[in-house]
Amino acid sequence: MRITRNLLTLCVALTASCSVFAQGEWLWNNQAYFQNDSSSGGLLWMHFDYHMGSSSLTNSLLNEAIFQAEITPETARETTDSFDGDVGRAGGYAEGEIWYRSGGQNWSWIAGAGFRELFGARLENDLFRLYLRGNAPYADETLALGPSQLYYSSHQFMGLGLERASEKFTWGFTLNLLKVSRYQSVDLNESDLFTAPFGEFVESNVDLTYETTGSNEAKLSAWYGTGVTLNTYFQWNASERTAFYGKVKDLGFLQFEGLNTSVLDTAYRFEGADVGNILQLDDSLFEDGSLDSLEALLGLRTTNESQTKMAPGYFMIGLSTSFSEKVGLNLELRQWWRAAALPQLRVGLPLRLSERFTVEPSLRLGGWNTANSGLSLAYEPFDRLLLVLRSEQFENLLVSDNSSGQSLMVGGMLRF
Amino acid sequence: MFNYLRKRLTLHLCSLLGLGAILGGCRQEFRPPSVENELLVPLVQSQLSIQDIISDSVRSEDSDGLVSIAYRSSLYSSSLGSFDPLETEEFLQVAKLQSLELGSQSTVREVSLGQVALASGPLGNFIIAQNGNNAVIPTIPGLTYGPLLADGSNLFETVTFDSGYMDIIIQNNFPTGLSNVLFEVRNQSNDSLIGQETFASIPAGTNQQRTIDLTDKTVEGLLKGDILNFDIDGSGASAVPIDTNDKLIVTLRVRDTKVRSATAIFPAQNVIELLDTAALKNTRDLRGITATAASGFVDLRVVSTVEDTMFFDYLIPEGKLNGVPFAISEKIPPAPSGGSVERIYEFDVSGYTFDLTGQPIINAYNAFYSELFGRIDSTGRLVNLSLNDSILMFVKLRDFIPEYIEGYLGNLETSVGPEASPIDLFRSFRGGELNFEDIQLSLAISNENGVPFEVDVKQLEGLNSGTGDKATINLSGLPNPLQIGAADGLNSVWEETWDISDATDDLNKLINVFPDVLTYEMEVISNPLQDSNNLMQFAVDSNLLNAFIDLEMPLSLSASGLMLVDTIEFDGANVESPEEILSGTLYLIGYNGLPLEASMKMTFYDQNFNQLTDLTFENRMLSAQVNSNGKATEVTKSVLEWEFVKADLDQILRASFVIAEASFDTETTDPVKIYSTDQLELTLSGKFNYLYGQE
Structure with missing residues (x-):
């Protein structure tokens, strides 16, 4: 079974080697899949996009974590045994957006709304090991915990902007108001943990900053912070067959009236609770209430102050070109900020099987994982409607134990 | 394989659509996955x-740091609290009204010459006719006059005197002298005679006084006086001015009275003063001269036949708390006519120190001195009081447990035991064998009270009540009976220790029983010499006579x-x-x-x-x-x-x-x-x- 799945993975990867990139934007999908210009006229575009990847965590583990809400010891062990190098990354997002563009001659106004959940981590693999398996398997070893960063945010937004279209160049921008419903950030500088045999003592050096909003309110009603961001983009049709485009997404800031911040910078050796007379030991040792004193002992400083943070976002540039009426090439280079991701390159090879149907094998490199292949389907049932389905689930479906990224997007555009 | 792919694809498509729907709307919080891992942590x-x-x-x-167990187990402990509570009998202090005073009372009555003349016939008419003239007044014998009424009912209705006097003073303002004046006083209601006095001669312009002894006499508020006879001496040959308004003034004055009974308005006055001692009982041969109460009460029951509000003060001048004598001030309402009224009071005397010598009345022991004062207040009401009226005070010192006592504290012989005293040194030991190289066992007795004792230890045994194992301790080395000296003072302790045994093998046997109780028998005698004249002894409730077992074992085992x-x-x-x-x-x-x-x-x-x-x-x-x-x-x-x-x-x-x-x-x-x-x-x-x- 394992061999079969690996062979299938190889086939899909080969197929995807000349794929076209796909993205959830109204200008470029028509261009990327059908070489059609959609820069004029009114339209409604919506998409849902889910992406997750890790250089250290396998799809098997992510699937368990996300869909079964548990990570089995076997998966954890296989994952940690497969670690290569000292550092791992993990990240992903889930977002949904809906945009409306008026059908102006040159200028159009645009409005939209949506949400995004974003998670990104750059962690020492020892931290993954500690999280997944605990410290007992690593007794008598020193685990490097930092430098590591972890980021998570969740927000909903409304945006309003303008788009200017000319024969060869279209550009636009929107100003977005963000309602932040969750925010968490962990910065762990040089830190380590040593566990003595039999747990006789635990020694750690920790330099940690942890920031978080509350999490008591449901996300839809929670409003822990407010953000203002700018989206701006362009498309330049350099020739009939070639277009360049670029985008800056969510360049701006988040403002929190009160952000819970905990700072810990300590070297600590724990040898167990000191009991003066063990003959008088009773169950009071296990009672609650020791946390406060432990925090004080460790030197944990906690504040809640107004803070401004850079909003998480990305910029990207892309190229879409056609070699013939049937075959094209899509390239995209994307860089996230505040998400612990490496630069990401996506290469897509759109194959126009008919006037209304295109398939695009693709390959994604970088980001939060090393490489991932995918396949996109674009279908125009009639002139005014475009449907796009993109999946990077093949390795996950076939060899989830040995793959580490997954992505799925559905989108649709209605022009009028 | 295809089924597998289809299932996974379906799962992920559904997940994506569900995720989008949920995240965009009322989506659930992402739940961190559960992770099973191995934590290795120090606990304690x-x-x-x-x-x-x-x-x-x-x-x-010791100086080398070798540890020894020096264990002391309390064997016996006795405090002053083991004495019976001291009490006094309910002693009766009957306090009759010792004196009743009404003060001096006077009444004045006048008789004019005209009134006398009118009552004297033709000769009287002559005198009336000469009013305003100078005339010779002849001798007129055998005149009478009366009654002269006196109303003192606003002060009393009736009074029976234990003693007292009624003065009769006659002022003669007639123009001639009077002689053979016979005056009597009677109660109006029953015409009973109070007294009769004769004035032989009362010259004109003078007064004369006679006194009636009121002892044993009853006087009512309404009196009448009668001049049963008087003679007008006459002016002789000289003419004297005749004025029919000239008066004979009769004054009745009651003085120096001691009232036996009366229905009267009494002035405020002390009516009882009683100084007495009360003796303690339950003392056996104890002779206490001073005691401080750990607890106790003075019970006071008062019965009064006095038909007036009685105010009384009860004091124990030498029973003091913080220097303030024990004092009770109460009042008891008027008794109904012919009846009595009773009140019961209880007063806590905890902490009071009592002088038990009975001074100043006696100088002995086991007694205390008290004072009772009773009084009535002026109420303006007529009340009936009698020297037979009384206030009965039933006083009792109850449940008096001393926390401190001085005196001779008695010769008491007590047999103790067989008693079991817990020993917790081996509480946790359940078995096995333990052998020490060296063990010392001794008996220590401490006495914190100023009373000598004699203690005779009859038997001592270690018992494991769980297993029933026991080991008897050889007491042959103990110089029974043990003479226990008195403590020198309140803050000193008399203590002495006697070795019982140092036979290590025997004592290891005792220890390997792992005894949880020591059983013992002993006799304890206080004041074995019975020197009852020694009133310098003392005892404090919290001070004890203690007996201990001391076990010393260096931990070489x-x-x-x-x-x-x-x-x-x-x-x-x-x-x-x-x-x-x-x-x-x-x-x-x-x-x-x-x-x-x-x-x-x-x-x-x-x-x-x-x-x-x-x-x-x-x-x-x-x-x-x-x-x-x-x-x-x-x-x-x-x-x-x-x-x-x-x-x-x-x-x-x-x-x-x-x-x-x-x-x-x-x-x-x-x-x-x-x-x-x-x-x-x-x-x-x-x-x-x-x-x-x-x-």
């Missing part, structure tokens, strides 16, 4: 030395299978999030510097003491390395392990009690020595298969 660390095992109060050490057991209350509900621990291993890491090796076991029980599970460390904590002198020289490390699964934890968390057992051995039968510096360093750690994040 401690150092166990002999100081932790043996409390400071029973531990001593050998042990074999010595089992110590302790029961600990345990509440598993206090353990935080235990359900997340699936299984694991507990490690007990020991660095043993004690010359003993040990094994440990804990057994968990529910509320009804049904066994749930046990925690047994399979291997033993090894002894420290020991040299030829029995001294520990090198620490030995041991790691004891106990593997458990969640079911074990679940059982532990249901537990209400834990019985902890530890078994100790020395490596050989050669004795080892335990020094104060020897210690066992312990770390309890755990490797837990822990499930994070499960809801």
Whole structure:
């Protein structure tokens, strides 16, 4: 079974080697899949996009974590045994957006709304090991915990902007108001943990900053912070067959009236609770209430102050070109900020099987994982409607134990 | 394979669509996945030395640090509280009204010459006719006049005098002298005679006084006076001016009265003053001269026949609290006519110090002096009082338990026992063998009171009430009966110790019984010389006569299978999030510097003491390395392990009690020595298969 799945993975990867990139934007999908210009006229575009990847965590583990809400010891062990190098990354997002563009001659106004959940981590693999398996398997070893960063945010937004279209160049921008419903950030500088045999003592050096909003309110009603961001983009049709485009997404800031911040910078050796007379030991040792004193002992400083943070976002540039009426090439280079991701390159090879149907094998490199292949389907049932389905689930479906990224997007555009 | 792919694809498509729908609207919070991993953490660390095992109060050490047990077990203890409460009989202080005063009362009546003339016939008419003229008044004998009415009912209705006087004063303002004046006073109501007096001669312009003795006489408020006879002496040959308004003035004055009974408006006055002593009872041969009450009451029952509000003060001048004498001021309402009224009072005298010599009336012991004062107040009302009226005071000192007493404290012989006195030194010992190189057993007696005693110890035995094993202690070395001296003062203690035995083998037998009680019999005699004239003794309730057993054992010993057991209350509900621990291993890491090796076991029980599970460390904590002198020289490390699964934890968390057992051995039968510096360093750690994040 394992061999079969690996062979299938190889086939899909080969197929995807000349794929076209796909993205959830109204200008470029028509261009990327059908070489059609959609820069004029009114339209409604919506998409849902889910992406997750890790250089250290396998799809098997992510699937368990996300869909079964548990990570089995076997998966954890296989994952940690497969670690290569000292550092791992993990990240992903889930977002949904809906945009409306008026059908102006040159200028159009645009409005939209949506949400995004974003998670990104750059962690020492020892931290993954500690999280997944605990410290007992690593007794008598020193685990490097930092430098590591972890980021998570969740927000909903409304945006309003303008788009200017000319024969060869279209550009636009929107100003977005963000309602932040969750925010968490962990910065762990040089830190380590040593566990003595039999747990006789635990020694750690920790330099940690942890920031978080509350999490008591449901996300839809929670409003822990407010953000203002700018989206701006362009498309330049350099020739009939070639277009360049670029985008800056969510360049701006988040403002929190009160952000819970905990700072810990300590070297600590724990040898167990000191009991003066063990003959008088009773169950009071296990009672609650020791946390406060432990925090004080460790030197944990906690504040809640107004803070401004850079909003998480990305910029990207892309190229879409056609070699013939049937075959094209899509390239995209994307860089996230505040998400612990490496630069990401996506290469897509759109194959126009008919006037209304295109398939695009693709390959994604970088980001939060090393490489991932995918396949996109674009279908125009009639002139005014475009449907796009993109999946990077093949390795996950076939060899989830040995793959580490997954992505799925559905989108649709209605022009009028 | 295709089925597999289809299922996974369907799953992920549904997940994506569901995710989008949820995240865009009322989506659920992302739940962090549960992760099962292994935590290895130290839990508890401690150092166990002999100081932790043996409390400071029973531990001593020599200059080398060799530890000894110096254990003292209380055998017998007796305090002053064992005396019976002291009481007085309810003694009656009958206080009759000792005096009743009404004060001086006077009434004045006048008779004019004209009135007399009118009552004297033709000769009287002559006098009236000469009014305003000078005329010769002839001698007129045998005149009478009356009655003269006097109304004192606004002051009294009736008075019977124990003593007193009524003065009759006649002022003669007639123009001639009077002679043979016979005057009587009677009660109007019954015409009873109060007194009759004769004035032989009252010259004109003078007055004369006669006095009636009122002793045993009853006087009413309404009186009448009659001049039964008087003679007008006449002016002789001289003419005298005749004025019919000239008056004969009669004054009745009651004075120096002592009222036997009266219905009167009495002025405010003291009517009772009674000074007395009361004797204590239940004293046996005790002769107390001073006592401070730990507790006690003065009961006061008052019966009054006085038909007026009685105010009384009851004082014990030499019964003081903070320098203030015991004093009661109360009032009792008027008794009904012919009846009585009763009131009962209770006063706490805790803390009062009483002089029990009875001074100033007597100078002895077991008595106290008290004062009673009664008075009535002026009310303006007519009340009926009599010297036969009384106020009866029933006074009792009740439940008087001294916290301090001085005097001769009595000769009391008490047989004690067979009694069992608990000994907790071996409370945790359940078996095995323990042999000390050297043991000393002695009896110590301390006396904190100023009373001498004699103590005769008849029998002493160690008993393990669980096993029934017993060991009798040979008392032949004890110089019975033991003479116990008196303490010199309140803050000093008389104490002496007598060796009972130093036979190590015998005493090891006693110890290996692991006695939990000592049974004993003894006789205790206070004041064996019965010197009852010695009133300088003292006793304080909190001061004791104590007898102790002293056991001293240097910790140079050998042990074999010595089992110590302790029961600990345990509440598993206090353990935080235990359900997340699936299984694991507990490690007990020991660095043993004690010359003993040990094994440990804990057994968990529910509320009804049904066994749930046990925690047994399979291997033993090894002894420290020991040299030829029995001294520990090198620490030995041991790691004891106990593997458990969640079911074990679940059982532990249901537990209400834990019985902890530890078994100790020395490596050989050669004795080892335990020094104060020897210690066992312990770390309890755990490797837990822990499930994070499960809801």
